[in-house]
Amino acid sequence: KAGVTQTPRYLIKTRGQQVTLSCSPISGHRSVSWYQQTPGQGLQFLFEYFSETQRNKGNFPGRFSGRQFSNSRSEMNVSTLELGDSALYLCASNWGLPNTEAFFGQGTRLTVV
Amino acid sequence: EDQVTQSPEALRLQEGESSSLNCSYTVSGLRGLFWYRQDPGKGPEFLFTLYSAGEEKEKERLKATLTKKESFLHITAPKPEDSATYLCAVQERTYNNNDMRFGAGTRLTVKP
Numbered sequence: 001k002a003g004v005t006q007t008p009r010y011l012i013k014t015r016g017q018q019v020t021l022s023c024s025p026i027s028g029h030r031s032v033s034w035y036q037q038t039p040g041q042g043l044q045f046l047f048e049y050f051s052e053t054q055r056n057k058g059n060f061p062g063r064f065s066g067r068q069f070s071n072s073r074s075e076m077n078v079s080t081l082e083l084g085d086s087a088l089y090l091c092a093s094n095w096g097l098p099n100t101e102a103f104f105g106q107g108t109r110l111t112v113v
Numbered sequence: 114e115d116q117v118t119q120s121p122e123a124l125r126l127q128e129g130e131s132s133s134l135n136c137s138y139t140v141s142g143l144r145g146l147f148w149y150r151q152d153p154g155k156g157p158e159f160l161f162t163l164y165s166a167g168e169e170k171e172k173e174r175l176k177a178t179l180t181k182k183e184s185f186l187h188i189t190a191p192k193p194e195d196s197a198t199y200l201c202a203v204q205e206r207t208y209n210n211n212d213m214r215f216g217a218g219t220r221l222t223v224k225p
Contacts, residue, residue, distance in 0.1 A: 004156070006156075033212060033213075035215075042215055042216070042217045042218065043157075043200065043202075043215035044215075045212040045213065045214070048212055056212050058212065090156050090157070092156075098144055098145075098204065099144055099145045099162070099164065099204065100162075101147055101159045101162050102147075102159070102213065103159060104149075104156035104157045104158070104159075105156050106155055106156050107154075107155070107156050109154075
């Protein structure tokens, strides 16, 4: 069974630009969560989408947004990029029920220069 | 404030030298505690879910236990391939809250 797929794996962007990251969940999974991982802050929750609706949101500025499509694939967008947005962005999918483990993709490494 | 604290930050072991990693948590109501393993440049790999105090789960050389305030990941006779960062995460008992709050991780190095 295919795992969670994130594209692209690596990105280099310039300050002020915007970027879109993609996540294809495990087949059948309806929940997709996004996390930001940096050496200083660790893994931090961005938001969760379930059945095309944002169900939960972490403490990030409005420059970070996302959406989910009817096939459960999700995209995350960051506008007006800042140097501090450089990080590994991870998405995780599960069935959407509480207490169920989430399975992570390999991540997208974003570098802002 | 709810938080998850892992200790030690880094641990170096000789091959075969057993040890334990700690994850202490303070949440208003625990729904589940998760252990993940992460290799450099990769996404976290799921290991265990624990739901209630007293619960234990095992997988090969790893054994996870849970109390009301902390969880331990015991590594028995580790091998170099066990070297990785081990992350724990908690999920709160909040309706429709599917997010996990992660600790900073323990970076384990096992030397041959």
